[in-house]
Amino acid sequence: MLSGEPYTLLNVTQSLREGKVTALQLTQACLARIKDPKGQGSVAFTRVFEEQALADAKASDVRRAQADCLSEIDGVPISIKDLFDIAGLPTTAGSVVLSDAKPAAADALVVKRLREAGAVILGTTNMTEFAYSGLGLNPHYGTPLSPWDRQTGHIAGGSSSGAAVSVADAMAIAAVGTDTGGSVRIPAAFCGLVGYKPTARRIDMSGALPLSAYLDSIGPIARTVADCAWLACVMAAEPVSVPAPIGLDGLRLGVPNQLVLDGMDDVVSSTFAVTCDLLEQSGVQIVSLDLPELLEIATMNAAGGFTAAEAWAWHQDLLNSRQSEYDPRVAVRIRRGQSLDTPYIAKLEQQRRDWIARVQAKLHSVDALLMPTVPIVPPALGPLQDNDELYAQTNLLVLRNPTVINFLDGCAISLPCHHRGQPPVGMMLAGLSGQDDKVLAIALACEAIMSNQD
Secondary structure: OOOOOOOOHHHHHHHHHHOOOOHHHHHHHHHHHHHOOOOOHHHHEEEEOHHHHHHHHHHHHHHHHOOOOOOOOOOOEEEEEOOEOOEOOOOOOOOOOOOOOOOEOOOOHHHHHHHHOOOEEEEEEOOOHHHOOOOOOOOOOOOOEOOOOOOOOEEOOOOOHHHHHHHHOOOOOEEEEEOOOOOOHHHHHHOOOEEEEOOHHHOOOOOEOOOOOOOOOEEEEEOOHHHHHHHHHHHOOOOOOOOOOOOOOOOEEEEEOOOOOOOOOHHHHHHHHHHHHHHHHOOOEEEEEOOHHHHHHHHHOOOOHHHHHHHHHHHHHHHHHHHHHOOHHHHHHHHHHHHOOHHHHHHHHHHHHHHHHHHHHHHOOOOEEEEEOOOOOOOEHHHHHHOHHHHHHHHHHHHHHHHHHHHOOOEEEEEEOOOOOOOOOEEEEEEOOOOHHHHHHHHHHHHHHHHOOO
16 A cells, blocks of 8 residues: 555555655555455445545545645545444444434534544444444344454454454554444454544544443544554544653553453463563563452443443334344343333442442552453354354453443553464553543553564
């Protein structure tokens, strides 16, 4: 795409500034990859806005020639998850049940901000139906695959499956997803990318089809930490800035003793251990952190939690009249919310507030949390398609670690920590609500260290 250069957001924008590539050339290259019958475009995207994208790219090149760019990302091709409103189209959220819904009157706010910055919106990306799974399987539009071992066929993770694959396969320079319990970080980890879940309130959710207002976040998937930091600023309507990497010497990263290291496969276990050793050699103090509070999450959410309660409230009428059109595995999860009434939600709110306060008190002893993003490498698609019990167990395992941070109302980022050519493994750094800049600064420093091990 750029004469062999890595196509990070920062490199692409530099190439645009220097005239090494045009927005039209970038967009044409992305569209060619999407249309490649040997590639993943047909399952990674639910819609492709080819005509509009080419027109937007040409307009960007005109602005650049006139020194009138809208922003640094003017002309950069971006993909958008299928649950964001696009003016004039129904918002389908990876489902077919909404294909005849009323078209959106306006773009989602985050899409509007990207357009105002000059980004070229390529299309909407595939996802788990209604974002209700961390695995990314979709019986309606097909299931995108991780770039690792395509011949065997391993899942890309979800729910933002198509978003991650669009970046991994150079069909987009960066992608916008959502994260309710790991839906940005899981596919990033499974595809060897960086996925950032900001503090929920940082990026306005207006115009995004909700799963849980208590837990939903909008976040980017890209190739580097700096790319994610930069794109998040645009989506949050903040001045674009990337924090300076923090000094690692004496930095304290807490690895919880409870929950997050359970059930690791051999690859993740060994890779995470090597990563911790590498960070310690760089001056980081890896601290074992006693957090039995993490074990309380499953109990508090045993009946279905905020997600089931809110999903049922949103889908009740539609599900009762058109359930046959839903993914059966998603419909079953939504129906768990039938008995979860307002008093249930109020009680869970109070439990969560108390839990957050207790966890916050313990996290002040460390600079950030450190854990595997997902305790397993991407599982094969075939067995998950054929076995409901395996699907349910794997989904819970994959969501487990990322969900901790959503319930904490914190921020987190997953970055790859495996050696080149090895199965993808994500390392997650996380902090409390509002600690985004600190977590990103730590991630930038860790990324620099880990990139030297390839």
